[in-house]
Amino acid sequence: MFCYQCEQTAACAGCTGNAGVCGKTANTANLQDELTGALIGLARACDGNSPTEAATKLMIEGLFTTVTNVSFNDETIKELIVKVEKEKERIVPNCSGCGSVCGRNDNYDMKKLWDDNEDIRSLKSLILFGIRGVAAYAYHAMVLGYKDEEVNAFFYKGLFVIGEDWNMEQLLPVVLEVGEINLKCMALLDKANTETYGTPVPTVVPLKVEKGPFIVISGHDLYDLKQLLEQTKGKGINIYTHGEMLPAHGYPLLKEYPHLKGNFGTAWQNQQKEFDNLPAPILFTTNCLMPVKSSYADRVFTTEVVSYPELVHIGENKDFTMVIEKALELGGFSEDTEFTGINGGKEVTTGFGHGTVLSVADKVIDAVKAGAIKHFFLVGGCDGAKPGRNYYTEFVRQTPEDTVILTVACGKFRFNDLNIGEIGGLPRIMDMGQCNDAYSAIKVAVALSEAFGCSVNELPLSMVLSWYEQKAVCILLTLLYLGIKNIYLGPTLPAFVSPNVLNFLVENFNISPISTPEEDLKKILG
Structure with a gap:
């Protein structure tokens, strides 16, 4: 494998060998490269052809899946690759059987990128890793029914460029265009969140966990939190945010749920210690999942594009019954339990949008x-x-x-x-x-x-x-x-x-x- 897309990459140079520092195996990393190459093939197929709505959804989902700490599951990545291949075939039917092969719709071999001139590789990496981040934001907006055609079109452009033999002068403007498109995408997601849940207001969030059954929800997807809050109403189960879900406490519509109680834990990298033997289930809605320890593997659930081998995955129906049943089974803490932040504080404040x-x-x-x-x-x-x-x-x-x-x-x-x-x-x-x-x-x-x-x-x-x-x-x-x-x-x-x-x-x-x-x-x- 070769991967250097995150800050913790080995020796500040790149993860190679059998596994990455993040915990993904070489096979998983190579499958993510194969998925990326297939998405570049899809972008090539759409060059001169109008992409379908299904193709754009796959494009966003596929890019998001390759973000660090999202998917450790080879099977779900393989399924995505098959879906991308089928969609490409729908857009350019009979391409694989063409007697005059042009190569314009072929999948891209990512080894060409990793073995390229270091400056070209650097600029193309900035484009690729940048649009993976943009795709994550576009995905959250898409879940709420919001989209921007210019943003979506750029995913195809950016991936197409990565497969081309462009020089530095050609690539540099595209690198900055990633920033321009991301600004539009962040504005789109801001609109989606505030129009759906209200404008955030300053809110003091306790770090104490009250006695009784509870669920910890991690990630970024406010839609999943809303569904969980709805399904746990009146069931005697409290909900606690974790990590990047903390800002949810500032949104007026979400604040209306009295069983949204507070925040548990700190940032993502501490989860293996903080979740160890936790008497409650944890629901991961987006990236920031770490390899799951056996001491709490039976209580971790995933949804959306997050996936880990042998964990229960909640599909698009968003039926969180199994999570709720696990919370009731585990029972939570027998008494109110005080936790603190890294510096000993007992509460934090959010909502200053x-x-x-x-x-x-x-x-x-x-x-x-x-x-x-x-x-x-x-x-x-x-x-x-x-x-x-x-x-x-x-x-x-x-x-x-x-x-x-x-x-x-x-x-x-x-x-x-x-x-x-x-x-x-x-x-x-x-x-x-x-x-x-x-x-x-x-x-x-x-x-x-x-x-x-x-x-x-x-x-x-x-x-x-x-x-x-x-x-x-x-x-x-x-x-x-x-x-x-x-x-x-x-x-x-x-x-x-x-x-x-x-x-x-x-x-x-x-x-x-x-x-x-x-x-x-x-x-x-x-």
Whole structure:
């Protein structure tokens, strides 16, 4: 196998041999490559032909399936490959039996990409990994009935380009176009979520688990949470979010369910310890699943594209009866049980989306003008298991009292239980939501730049980001597309960025690797 799409990849170079650091086997990794090659074949088949609705659904589902920590199940990946092949045959019938083979609709051999010139491989990897992240957001929007034809069309374009022999000058604009399309997709998902569940409001979320049966729901898909809340009404079962599902507590429609109680656990990489012998079932709705330990394998359920061998998978009918029965069987804790965040806090706050922050924009602007707020930091992104991520905890801890920290994604679990005070009645740490809610941070930054009559790069705003998987890649590309500079990125730089591509990013966008909190704060604040 060869895989270097996530931050924890072996030796910061690439996972090879029999298994990846994430836990997927070489066979699974190779099947994911085969699926990607089949999707490129589908994109080729649709070049000059109108893609069917079924083809687009497969395109989005297939790309999402190859995101890190989504599917460890060879059988479900094989089934997807067969579906893609059949759809391609419907679009270009009898192609395989053609007497004049042109190769235009052939599946792509991913070994050609991994063995390519390092700069070409780097740019194509940015495109591929970026559109995998975009596909995850498009999938969540699609589940709620929202779609954008321009976004969908780009999946075909991006994959088609990967199969072509293009040079760096041809590929670079497509890399930034991934960022442009992701901005549209994040706006689409923001619209889908807020029109379906309401505009998020600031909400204090306890970390205590009450006695009695409960279910932990992890991932990003609010639709699955809504279905679970409906099916558990009146059954004496409490629901607790985990990981990237935490921001669900801010949505008014979901807050109406009294048995949505709080949040259990921290970020995804701690699940094997936190779920060990947990007296409750866990439902995974999207990525962030880790190889499941035997001590809790009997209580893990998957749905949507998440899949793991021998675990019970809930299909499209969304009948969570087996999850509910398992919760009643296990019974939960016999007494209320106190848990804390990484820093000992007993509660966290979420719900500071762009709707909330912009509703008090006048107060924020006045605070800046009065000198009460001297600087904004966007400290967010993916969490992970590698050493060095305590940098983000210490960075936030050391920020001056006249600064505000905006945060998104699961990286916030490093510091979201810290109590570092308020400014003008607003908490200094504002959780804006899931990784896709980076759109909220962008909206706020643009609004502030307009209010002060300057560019985003001239604002007293610094972005200190952590990355792990492919959704972080497409968000980074969105920031670059918007021309945002001086981004600090860590804990390590992506293995798939070649020295020449890195030089381009440094020269044009001044991207910097993180160093130490003290040094970076001194550099930022002067």
